[in-house]
Amino acid sequence: MTGKKYLTEQAATFLKFAMATTDPDVAAGFLDKAADLQARSEEAPDASPRAPDVEQPKD
Structure with a gap:
């Protein structure tokens, strides 16, 4: 699954393209x-690495 950071960066790229075109x-x-x-990035998991000694939050 695609991560939140990747989707956000891609959205920013499309915004730059939109501003550049006439x-x-x-x-x-x-x-x-x-x-x-x-919208997809808001639902995507955060793929940030975590230290192994950090306890994962329980959903």
């Missing part, structure tokens, strides 16, 4: 994709 249809497509990736 075609409003293309910009709208980039914004839609960025919003989709950002």
